Amino acid sequence: xxxxxxxxxxxxxxxxxxxxxxxxxxxxxxxxxxxxxxxxxxxxxxxxxxxxxxxxxxxxxxxxxxxxxxxxxxxxxxxxxxxxxxxxxxxxxxxxxxxxxxxxxxxxxxxxxxxxxxxxxxxxxxxxxxxxxxxxxxxxxxxxxxxxxxxxxxxxxxxxxxxxxxxxxxxxxxxxxxxxxxxxxxxxxxxxxxxxxxxxxxxxxxxxxxxxxxxxxxxxxxxxxxxxxxxxxxxxxxxxxxxxxxxxxxxx
Amino acid sequence: xxxxxxxxxxxxxxxxxxxxxxxxxxxxxxxxxxxxxxxxxxxxxxxxxxxxxxxxxxxxxxxxxxxxxxxxxxxxxxxxxxxxxxxxxxxxxxxxxxxxxxxxxxxxxxxxxxxxxxxxxxxxxxxxxxxxxxxxxxxxxxxxxxxxxxxxxxxxxxxxxxxxxxxxxxxxxxxxxxxxxxxxxxxxxxxxxxxxxxxxxxxxxxxxxxxxxxxxxxxxxxxxxxxxxxxxxxxxxxxxxxxxxxxxxxxxxxxxxxxxxxxxxxxxxxxxxxxxxxxxxxxxxxxxxxxxxxxxxxxxxxxxxxxxxxxxxxxxxxxxxxxxxxxxxxxxxxxxxxxxxxxxxxxxxxxxxxxxxxxxxxxxxxxxxxxxxxxxxxxxxxxxxxxxxxxxxxxxxxxxxxxxxxxxxxxxxxxxxxxxx
Numbered sequence: 001x002x003x004x005x006x007x008x009x010x011x012x013x014x015x016x017x018x019x020x021x022x023x024x025x026x027x028x029x030x031x032x033x034x035x036x037x038x039x040x041x042x043x044x045x046x047x048x049x050x051x052x053x054x055x056x057x058x059x060x061x062x063x064x065x066x067x068x069x070x071x072x073x074x075x076x077x078x079x080x081x082x083x084x085x086x087x088x089x090x091x092x093x094x095x096x097x098x099x100x101x102x103x104x105x106x107x108x109x110x111x112x113x114x115x116x117x118x119x120x121x122x123x124x125x126x127x128x129x130x131x132x133x134x135x136x137x138x139x140x141x142x143x144x145x146x147x148x149x150x151x152x153x154x155x156x157x158x159x160x161x162x163x164x165x166x167x168x169x170x171x172x173x174x175x176x177x178x179x180x181x182x183x184x185x186x187x188x189x190x191x192x193x194x195x196x197x198x199x200x201x202x203x204x205x206x207x208x209x210x211x212x213x214x215x216x217x218x219x220x221x222x223x224x225x226x227x228x229x230x231x232x233x234x235x236x237x238x239x240x241x242x243x244x245x246x247x248x249x250x251x252x
Numbered sequence: 253x254x255x256x257x258x259x260x261x262x263x264x265x266x267x268x269x270x271x272x273x274x275x276x277x278x279x280x281x282x283x284x285x286x287x288x289x290x291x292x293x294x295x296x297x298x299x300x301x302x303x304x305x306x307x308x309x310x311x312x313x314x315x316x317x318x319x320x321x322x323x324x325x326x327x328x329x330x331x332x333x334x335x336x337x338x339x340x341x342x343x344x345x346x347x348x349x350x351x352x353x354x355x356x357x358x359x360x361x362x363x364x365x366x367x368x369x370x371x372x373x374x375x376x377x378x379x380x381x382x383x384x385x386x387x388x389x390x391x392x393x394x395x396x397x398x399x400x401x402x403x404x405x406x407x408x409x410x411x412x413x414x415x416x417x418x419x420x421x422x423x424x425x426x427x428x429x430x431x432x433x434x435x436x437x438x439x440x441x442x443x444x445x446x447x448x449x450x451x452x453x454x455x456x457x458x459x460x461x462x463x464x465x466x467x468x469x470x471x472x473x474x475x476x477x478x479x480x481x482x483x484x485x486x487x488x489x490x491x492x493x494x495x496x497x498x499x500x501x502x503x504x505x506x507x508x509x510x511x512x513x514x515x516x517x518x519x520x521x522x523x524x525x526x527x528x529x530x531x532x533x534x535x536x537x538x539x540x541x542x543x544x545x546x547x548x549x550x551x552x553x554x555x556x557x558x559x560x561x562x563x564x565x566x567x568x569x570x571x572x573x574x575x576x577x578x579x580x581x582x583x584x585x586x587x588x589x590x591x592x593x594x595x596x597x598x599x600x601x602x603x604x605x606x607x608x609x610x611x612x613x614x615x616x617x618x619x620x621x622x623x624x625x626x627x628x629x630x631x632x633x634x635x636x637x638x639x640x641x642x643x644x645x646x647x648x649x650x651x652x653x654x655x656x657x658x659x660x661x662x663x664x665x666x667x668x669x670x671x672x673x
Contacts, residue, residue, distance in 0.1 A: 054557055120459070
């Protein structure tokens with residue numbers, strides 16, 4: 001048994017009196033895609049935001065390559081090569097693609113000034129790979145289409161040699177063609193050995209892209225299953241009923 | 253024709269909003285020039301306009317950052333008051349006792365103390381906004397009352413004067429650099445502009461980006477060089493009145509040569525404004541700090557998720573505003589050669605109006621330094637133009653208020669048209 005690339009152990013967080021995440025453990029191997037499923041408010045996004053440094057956990061541990069790490073800010077997460085594509089995309093609408101891509105990690109000249117030309121040039125290179133149709137480098141991202149904005153957010157996560165990638169609803173705002181592009185990208189990154197956490201509502205898409213799925217309900221982990229061991233109906237009943245009919249049957 | 257002009261402007265990559273503001277400014281200037289029978293656009297009046305605009309212009313550059321980060325600072329007028337008073341005390345009473353009256357270190361130490369005080373007050377307010385999460389409107393509304401009260405309390409309401417003779421030069425009214433130095437500075441500015449244009453083009457070419465056609469670069473260069481030379485020529489055309497020169501020669505016991513003339517050249521305060529404007533533009537566009545200011549204004553959550561400490565950034569932005577308010581206090585008190593506790597009264601509103609007329613969006617994320625400067629200049633032109641024409645003070649306020657609302661409305665319509673949100 002190899003060490004997981006990343007492991008979250010017994011994570012809990014409270015907001016006021018509500019346990020948004022309650023003693024949840026998940027992990028991801030190199031080159032593996034782990035899906036997180038559950039209703040709105042099940043705690044998926046909250047769990048993921050703990051990993052990306054946006055929220056501070058109340059209890060639990062996080063391990064990267066088997067070593068315990070502290071993640072208290074988005075900066076900490078980035079230093080451990082954990083990159084996140086947020087559902088909201090988290091773009092500054094008034095800035096252009098390159099400024100967003102390098103936000104918080106600008107390339108600077110030897111005088112310490114931001115090197116816009118260099119950053120635009122790097123942005124063009126990565127975009128040529130991710131979305132060759134992307135041409136609008138000198139406009140604020142607010143004027144871009146949903147798909148183009150999505151590709152900026154993805155480029156930002158991929159550019160900085162992510163090892164662990166978190167994708168929160170990466171295809172929710174996309175058309176058919178763009179969704180297929182994202183699916184291809186996930187497969188490519190997986191082949192490169194990244195560990196990917198994928199959040200989606202689309203169970204079929206998850207069955208196709210993921211190696212394992214973890215289902216959450218009311219802040220708790222219902223179970224983690226290999227996709228080949230379960231049917232779409234099993235997963236749906238885990239999401240809705242909070243239990244896995246096959247497991248129930250096996251233990252009964 | 254209209255389409256041709258539009259294409260011309262696009263090829264030059266000029267900011268249409270900037271062109272609009274320059275157009276508005278020229279219109280105002282021409283109308284007043286006709287109404288005053290040609291005295292509005294004289295070198296003397298333009299010189300005075302720049303002097304009167306200086307302190308508001310300095311603060312307007314900082315207000316751009318404040319408003320871009322979705323905050324407001326209502327306390328700056330009062331900060332000018334209290335910092336002006338403290339600097340007055342320092343240079344008129346404290347320092348002369350330590351280093352002797354008229355010592356050349358007085359003005360430097362005074363300015364350092366003033367700026368330090370401004371930064372400290374600004375940082376304190378920024379800390380309350382960023383870390384205690386009190387809305388900036390409330391923090392600085394409180395500040396408006398507190399610092400104005402403090403300004404009074406420092407000297408129990410008495411005006412401090414006279415100020416240090418070197419310090420007074422910073423106000424520009426009695427501190428100008430003369431014709432030769434003005435032309436030398438203009439020359440340096442022209443060289444820097446040309447170097448910048450060439451450097452930008454080379455850098456873009458080296459990365460294989462599209463560049464403007466050469467004729468467009470030459471046209472843009474010619475416009476910029478022409479503007480620098482033109483402004484310098486106008487300022488240098490304002491000559492010292494013959495009577496003033498005669499008196500100076502008499503004082504030195506000399507005979508004034510026949511036909512001798514001398515011009516003032518750039519006021520020191522205006523040079524301070526230009527220096528700060530250049531520095532703030534570089535900060536806004538070319539530093540991480542500036543990038544983060546705009547990122548936070550565009551989307552505070554995104555900025556935070558990108559690892560930017562938005563709380564600390566808020567402290568820094570307010571501290572910078574405080575430092576600039578101190579510079580404005582230097583210019584304002586030096587120009588008047590005295591520090592009264594009403595110094596800077598209502599400046600916060602002039603500064604906010606300047607920034608907003610200059611295209612800074614109160615929703616955050618959008619604003620330029622040059623826009624704020626032009627906004628300040630447009631405001632001051634309106635006020636002094638109306639004064640020269642003889643418009644009564646109450647009507648002046650009515651008109652300035654109406655222009656502010658009109659300017660913002662035009663800006664909203666413009667943004668909607670261009671899809672610039």
